[in-house]
Amino acid sequence: xxxxxxxxxxxxxxxxxxxxxxxxxxxYRDNIASIYRLMYSKVGNQxxxxxxxxxxxxxxxxxxxxxxxxxEVHRYLLATxxxxxxxxxxxxxxxxxxxxxxxxxxxxxDAEPTGEEPASRRVQRVRRxxxxxxANYRTILELRFLSGCSLRESAARMGxxxxxxxxxxxxxxxxxxxxGQETGS
Amino acid sequence: MSRRLRRVTRYVDALLRDRRPPRGAQDPDxxxxxxxxxxxxxxxxxxxxxxPRFVERLEARLREHAGGDVRMERRVTxxxxxxxxxxxxxxxxxxxxxxxxxxxxxxxxTPDTLAxxxxxxxxxxxxxxxxxxxxxxxxxxxxxxxxxxxGGGEFLALSAVCTHLGCILQLNAAESRLDCPCHRxxxxxxxxxxxxxxxxxxxxxxxxxxxxxxxQVEVNVV
Numbered sequence: 001x002x003x004x005x006x007x008x009x010x011x012x013x014x015x016x017x018x019x020x021x022x023x024x025x026x027x028y029r030d031n032i033a034s035i036y037r038l039m040y041s042k043v044g045n046q047x048x049x050x051x052x053x054x055x056x057x058x059x060x061x062x063x064x065x066x067x068x069x070x071x072e073v074h075r076y077l078l079a080t081x082x083x084x085x086x087x088x089x090x091x092x093x094x095x096x097x098x099x100x101x102x103x104x105x106x107x108x109x110d111a112e113p114t115g116e117e118p119a120s121r122r123v124q125r126v127r128r129x130x131x132x133x134x135a136n137y138r139t140i141l142e143l144r145f146l147s148g149c150s151l152r153e154s155a156a157r158m159g160x161x162x163x164x165x166x167x168x169x170x171x172x173x174x175x176x177x178x179x180g181q182e183t184g185s
Numbered sequence: 186m187s188r189r190l191r192r193v194t195r196y197v198d199a200l201l202r203d204r205r206p207p208r209g210a211q212d213p214d215x216x217x218x219x220x221x222x223x224x225x226x227x228x229x230x231x232x233x234x235x236x237p238r239f240v241e242r243l244e245a246r247l248r249e250h251a252g253g254d255v256r257m258e259r260r261v262t263x264x265x266x267x268x269x270x271x272x273x274x275x276x277x278x279x280x281x282x283x284x285x286x287x288x289x290x291x292x293x294x295t296p297d298t299l300a301x302x303x304x305x306x307x308x309x310x311x312x313x314x315x316x317x318x319x320x321x322x323x324x325x326x327x328x329x330x331x332x333x334x335x336g337g338g339e340f341l342a343l344s345a346v347c348t349h350l351g352c353i354l355q356l357n358a359a360e361s362r363l364d365c366p367c368h369r370x371x372x373x374x375x376x377x378x379x380x381x382x383x384x385x386x387x388x389x390x391x392x393x394x395x396x397x398x399x400x401q402v403e404v405n406v407v
Contacts, residue, residue, distance in 0.1 A: 028244060036235040044232075047205045050239050057247060062353050063324065088203060093219075094210030123228045126405055129221075145225040151194070166194050170218070173193065177217035178353035182225070 026063055027073050032057070035077055042085055055084045067135060129179045137172035140165060189215055193222075200226040200401070227384050308401035312340065315402065320374060321364075322356050328406045329353050331363060333374045342375045342395035342404045348388040 035056055040049040060080040063075060130138050136158065145153040155165035189212050196219055197398035199206040211219060227233055228396035309323045309332050317336035322345055326332070329345040331354075345354045347365040354363040354372065362373045362379055393407035 013189075024247060028247060032243070033235060034238055036239075037233045040233045041227045042223065044200045044226035045205060045242075046203045050236075050243075053235070053248070054243050057243060058250060061247060061250060063329065088236070092208045122224060126224055126228045139227060144197070145222075145229060148201070149249065151198075166190055169197065170190050170193050173197070173218035173221045174215075177221040178223075180221060181217070 017105060024064070027061075027064060027077075028057060030070060031074060031077055034074075035081060038078075039085070043088070048088070052081070052084050052088055056081045115136065123181065129176050132179050133172060133175060136168055136176055140168045141172050141176065144169060193218060197222050201236050203232075210366075268379035306396070306398070306403040308398075309328050310402050312397050312400050314401050315340075318361055318374070320356055320358065320361065323404070325406050328393070330354065330404060330406070332395065332402050332404065337375065338397070340395050340397055340402045341375065342402075343372075343390040344393060345390075347372075348378075348379065348390065351382060354390075 017093045032053070036049060036053045039052040039056070040046070041053065043049055056077055060077050064076065070075070100150060130141060133141070139158060140154055143149040144151070149157065150167050151169070152162055154169075158165065158168075160168065192207070192209075192211060193215055195208045196211075200222055221343050253325055257356075274328070290382045310321050311332075315332065315334045317334050320331050322329075322331050331345045332340045333343065335341050343363075345356075345363060347354055347370060349365065349370060353366075355366050357364045357371070361370075361374055365371065370383070370387060371379040372390050375378050376392060378387045378389055381387050396403050396405075
């Protein structure tokens with residue numbers, strides 16, 4: 001197709017030719033870990049992370065343009081991830097899109113450096129938040145999330161009832177969320 | 186309070202077992218607490234790396250997706266996948282409304298129009314860069330299309346998504362047509378169905394609003 005490069009204008013659509021799609025195996029190999037980690041970091045559990053990661057690749061694959069650079073492919077996968085994640089949260093948590101946009105924009109920033117472990121910054125932030133919590137709040141979250149204790153085990157170690165442990169955990173998470181926002185997450 | 190407490194407790198329990206949390210709308214005041222739980226959960230040392238079995242399974246699905254016709258109809262998921270990438274889904278995702286000329290019954294020879302909901306005009310190609318009879322593909326990431334120079338100053342924009350199962354059509358410039366890479370089907374430069382092997386008729390390709398402005402062929406998409 002003989003198409004000259006048109007004069008530059010904003011929002012010009014990408015002109016593609018009719019050739020075969022790019023090497024999807026390379027795209028998959030290069031991006032599967034980072035997209036999965038991104039999804040896991042947003043949903044915190046394996047089944048949802050696997051579902052959403054699958055949706056991203058299965059949804060994006062037919063739209064990848066021939067000759068797209070690695071960065072372009074990664075950005076397209078992230079854009080697809082944004083849509084997939086937004087749909088997931090709207091469907092399952094009733095979260096509005098406006099909130100999600102900010103949330104996923106932050107996720108994009110986390111995931112952008114492809115060679116870097118994207119969780120490292122999050123780990124530091126979580127440690128900062130844990131360190132700033134009152135002692136009993138910090139203890140229950142460390143027991144639950146870092147030591148893998150059940151509520152019953154956590155309650156026993158803290159010398160409180162299971163019912164109290166639930167309340168302390170709930171309040172600790174709320175306080176952790178506030179601190180996360182105060183420290184700019 | 187006790188109901189919210191129970192919901193958050195169940196949500197956290199699921200995360201810590203690496204299971205799917207219970208569905209359903211949460212109290213807006215608790216969303217940040219849940220996000221904090223997800224943060225904590227996802228920073229556990231063993232968390233966040235894909236299971237190699239999952240990586241292999243998904244790769245196999247993608248291979249099937251990229252594969253030929255033989256395996257295409259074997260699995261329901263394949264069909265669902267293609268349909269999910271099809272006209273209706275693509276249009277919905279793009280905020281585009283399919284304006285059907287015929288509301289009932291089977292396929293019609295009258296092309297649909299992808300009427301834009303909240304779209305805008307975007308230049309694709311300089312009008313004088315596309316010879317009469319020429320076609321050029323464009324993509325917004327959400328909308329796959331083709332601009333056709335019909336001659337006599339008439340430019341047409343069409344969806345480049347097969348109306349069968351939603352495969353992205355490939356430009357066959359030599360034959361001046363769009364070929365479906367999934368099943369044997371082809372569409373002409375007017376969007377009409379040239380041939381196919383399906384038991385029922387296929388719809389022609391939906392049209393996308395197009396115009397020439399300042400020497401540029403523009404299409405109206407989101």
